[in-house]
Amino acid sequence: MALGGPGGRALLACCCCCCFALLASSLTERGERPLVPEAKGQCEAGGPFGGRCGGPEEAAAVDGAAPGLWVAAAAASSSAPSFRGPGNDDSRSNRELPILLWWSGSLFPHFPGPTERIECPRGSCLATTDRRVRLHRRTRALLFYGTDFRAYEAPLPRLAHQTWALFHEESPMNNYLLSHRPGIGLFNHTATFRRESDYPLSLQWLPDLAYLRRRPALSLAQKEGERRRGLAPVLYMQSHCDVPSDRDRYVWELMKYIQVDSYGGCLNNREFPNMRLSDTSTATTEDSEFMTLISKYKFHLAMENAICPDYMTEKLWRPMHVGAVPVYRGSPSVQDWMPNDHSIILIDDFESPKELAEYLDFLDRNPDEYMKYLEYKGRGGITNQFLLENMEKREWGVNDMTMPNYLNGFECFVCDRENARLTAEREHKRTRGKVPAPEPHIAQFTHMGCPPPAPGYGNIEDIPAGDRWKEMWLQDYWQSLDQGEALSAMIHHNESHQGRFWDYMHKIFMKRTQKN
Ligand SMILES: *[C@@H]1O[C@H](CO)[C@@H](O)[C@H](O)[C@H]1NC(C)=O
Numbered sequence: 001m002a003l004g005g006p007g008g009r010a011l012l013a014c015c016c017c018c019c020f021a022l023l024a025s026s027l028t029e030r031g032e033r034p035l036v037p038e039a040k041g042q043c044e045a046g047g048p049f050g051g052r053c054g055g056p057e058e059a060a061a062v063d064g065a066a067p068g069l070w071v072a073a074a075a076a077s078s079s080a081p082s083f084r085g086p087g088n089d090d091s092r093s094n095r096e097l098p099i100l101l102w103w104s105g106s107l108f109p110h111f112p113g114p115t116e117r118i119e120c121p122r123g124s125c126l127a128t129t130d131r132r133v134r135l136h137r138r139t140r141a142l143l144f145y146g147t148d149f150r151a152y153e154a155p156l157p158r159l160a161h162q163t164w165a166l167f168h169e170e171s172p173m174n175n176y177l178l179s180h181r182p183g184i185g186l187f188n189h190t191a192t193f194r195r196e197s198d199y200p201l202s203l204q205w206l207p208d209l210a211y212l213r214r215r216p217a218l219s220l221a222q223k224e225g226e227r228r229r230g231l232a233p234v235l236y237m238q239s240h241c242d243v244p245s246d247r248d249r250y251v252w253e254l255m256k257y258i259q260v261d262s263y264g265g266c267l268n269n270r271e272f273p274n275m276r277l278s279d280t281s282t283a284t285t286e287d288s289e290f291m292t293l294i295s296k297y298k299f300h301l302a303m304e305n306a307i308c309p310d311y312m313t314e315k316l317w318r319p320m321h322v323g324a325v326p327v328y329r330g331s332p333s334v335q336d337w338m339p340n341d342h343s344i345i346l347i348d349d350f351e352s353p354k355e356l357a358e359y360l361d362f363l364d365r366n367p368d369e370y371m372k373y374l375e376y377k378g379r380g381g382i383t384n385q386f387l388l389e390n391m392e393k394r395e396w397g398v399n400d401m402t403m404p405n406y407l408n409g410f411e412c413f414v415c416d417r418e419n420a421r422l423t424a425e426r427e428h429k430r431t432r433g434k435v436p437a438p439e440p441h442i443a444q445f446t447h448m449g450c451p452p453p454a455p456g457y458g459n460i461e462d463i464p465a466g467d468r469w470k471e472m473w474l475q476d477y478w479q480s481l482d483q484g485e486a487l488s489a490m491i492h493h494n495e496s497h498q499g500r501f502w503d504y505m506h507k508i509f510m511k512r513t514q515k516n
């Protein structure tokens with residue numbers, strides 16, 4: 001889902017010496033307005049947040065208000081169920097509840113109004129976007145959307161009683177800060193595409209298991225017919241060409257050895273039968289004409305825009321839905337999630353594009369061997385226990401109005417954790433330390449931890465200086481490490497002026513260049 005654009009991306013795409021200046025100047029252009037208003041002076045008793053700081057109007061969140069309207073990625077609906085569970089008999093009034101502050105303005109899974117009482121499986125919280133409660137003692141967690149998180153805009157000083165929660169289901173390329181230890185280590189709760197994260201979203205693009213089987217593949221006779229009418233065995237369809245995975249470089253090489261029909265803006269060699277299909281918004285919906293086009297092909301080059309364990313998108317699942325065999329590069333651990341052990345072809349299993357082409361050509365000429373890749377569509381074809389179990393225990397739905405969505409799910413996950421921490425802290429205090437204080441939760445590298453971008457084909461030494469991909473993505477990746485270090489250092493020093501970010505960056509930059 002596109003909940004927010006990768007705002008500062010182009011900004012980071014510059015050479016190493018000028019990058020710093022460019023970022024700094026763009027910040028000044030936008031004006032360094034303080035994002036955190038001073039709390040002192042405007043704080044009075046009252047409001048649903050109760051005492052100390054002025055919050056949203058009482059009317060915004062009265063006790064017993066209807067549960068939040070679930071705003072799903074694709075459509076808003078008022079009928080999706082909530083997460084309230086048998087463990088929640090929370091009778092506290094709104095004024096007593098812990099507050100979760102959604103810091104990223106683009107993301108707030110409630111409607112209407114800026115504040116909502118949420119009823120979660122084990123307890124309740126107040127969720128809000130009202131930044132005036134930032135320094136409030138009851139504000140226990142700040143929630144961030146990964147794509148929008150900028151080190152130079154982080155709310156400082158960081159308060160010891162507040163945790164940071166990260167929601168990032170989009171591509172790692174949207175924010176490489178989170179792929180480095182200092183960056184991810186800023187957070188206490190995570191929901192990312194990685195199975196290791198606290199609230200994993202790995203199967204976010206798979207609506208349900210039936211999605212893999214519901215739609216039968218075209219018969220082999222039909223596909224052979226399409227081949228005779230001039231379709232290539234392999235389909236490629238991409239309009240975003242300059243991406244960290246550098247996929248075009250690979251496909252360009254592959255095209256020397258096997259016929260590939262490329263419809264999108266990248267390496268284009270064939271026009272869509274209907275121009276309507278070239279609209280990328282069509283490509284992200286399940287348009288029936290679009291799906292039919294894909295289904296005519298034996299193979300679909302399914303290559304993610306960035307490489308990271310468990311980062312899998314519709315590029316993988318959609319061809320499986322329509323019965324075109326994915327020729328895949330993306331998550332190195334993709335096989336763990338597949339319906340059986342023979343349903344996709346992994347690009348990296350082959351020494352070279354030439355060898356891959358030879359294998360695809362072999363399958364093109366050997367129907368029995370080809371059809372083995374579609375056996376998961378048959379009865380009992382989904383045999384992978386790991387996939388079955390993970391789908392079974394998933395508590396949220398994908399575009400499914402009968403299930404809660406993962407954004408609200410994660411919000412409740414944080415709410416439950418914060419209520420548990422409150423209880424544990426009280427116990428600790430009440431027993432004068434006999435019961436130990438709660439252990440901190442700190443996100444691990446593996447909650448995102450995506451590797452540096454590597455060339456789609458060939459060795460990095462062989463790629464000439466000035467190459468667009470090399471200039472852009474390697475710089476972006478490593479510059480993000482500096483940014484994470486700068487922000488960690490600021491927090492370590494209890495820094496409260498965002499504007500000093502550039503001083504910290506400068507220090508880190510100097511340290512690094514001296515070392516080299
Ligand atoms: C939250 O994470 C920070 C590190 O970024 C850590 O210092 C702090 O103790 C953690 N807080 C809790 C309550 O786990």
Ligand SMILES: *[C@@H]1O[C@H](CO)[C@@H](O)[C@H](O)[C@H]1NC(C)=O
Pocket residue numbers: 157494496
């Ligand atoms: C951190 O800074 C804030 C505001 O500048 C101050 O109120 C607070 O006492 C400081 N905390 C520590 C541990 O020094």
